[in-house]
Amino acid sequence: MDCSRLEYIKNVNDDDDVWAYKDCSIGDDFRLNFKKGKGVDNHALNLPKGSFIILSQKRPGYERALTHVVELVNEGSKDKLDWKTGTWDIFRLVKVHWIADFNNPSRIPLDQKEMIANWGWYDTKAKLLSSENLMKQWGSIDQLRAHLGEVFN
Template sequence: MNLERLLWTKNVRPSDGTWAYMNFNIGQLFKLGWKATANKKDYFNADQLERNDLILLRQHGYVSHLVKVLNRQAEYDDLTGDFIFYRIVEIVWKIDNIIPPSENYKADKIFDFPEVLHFMGGNAMKLQDLPTFQEAWNHRGGISAFQSHVESKLELI
């Protein structure tokens, strides 16, 4: 699988402590949500991703999904609740529904640096813009080396 568009990670943390998006399977689509804020900062974050970009979703210290962005821009959902900005994504890979997941899918193992566990909040983070990502991966070949590493860890080859 070609992961050259794997440029993002996003921490997902449902308020009820459950695991998000686990009821969807590979190939299925869902609305990946961003919390709304008064200054609409999160809308602009959701809108930064481009169509076909890939995002590693993390939750509870694990990588839970690899998703592909399908729509061209963030959309607004007028439903009640915290998450009203969203991107339509397709699941490319996901962990098994066994909770807790295998230790192989711990975020610090998939990313191969422990600082990833400190990437909190619900906004998408562009990997190449994160200083700790640069420190961990620039001397090993940068983003393309990371993408190959993730491909082998998720057994996407």
Template sequence: MEYIKNVNDDNDWAYKQYPVGAYFPLSFKKGEGVENHALNLPKGALIILSQKPPTKSGRYLTHVVELSNEGDEDKPQWNSDDMWGIFRWVKVHWVANFHDPSNIPVDRNTMQVDWGWQDTKAKLLSSPNLMSQWTSIENLRAHLEGVFN
């Protein structure tokens, strides 16, 4: 696991319809530097998705996905007219049980620090915010593997 990313849906849990093994386009909201950021995320990188659903307070860790293409393979499909038109194809490796929301990992309890979820970019798990709590990426990954197994 290399990244964590903020995702949202105004009406429901984002991407809940995709089971383990499914592929879907993971959206990035247009903004300064977002296109370049999305293009340069490496194929094969694992991203944890964190979201605040409309009917709950707090944020939840709902998916672990793998980038399945290089950015230049995905870009020709982008829709430049849509604010969510930037995306990368991902494959689901782990997904929360949306039928039992009480067992979905709570972001703040699991990550144990505010990792800076305020925009659409994927953040490195080795960021200074997370490392202030976890000291090393190995400690954080070991903790997360226990959560997602």
């Protein structure tokens, strides 16, 4: 997988005791949901097509884990045509490039171990990997991407 296009990390968990999007396979497309909130619709709309997003989630009883790497396949304006008004009806169409082995949870990469950063997960907006918080740990986005290339390949 080409990690040079890794740009974002996004919280995807909900209140259920299941892994979100666990039934996907590499190459599958699915609607990546964003929970309605202040500025979320504009944020989701403006994420650039072609960007890669790491999905991070936490199930009850587990640490936060890195479970997918997905690519935005459409411009936000195209996806917005199908948005509805419910809590989870903001989405972007994505394609799976990497997925964790959900049959072996002990092998799923842990967010804290691999990303080496603490951040709040107060909403479902995608956060830039080049954030100040991560760059304090990694020095450059290229070093972080190289590390993640080892994790995801």
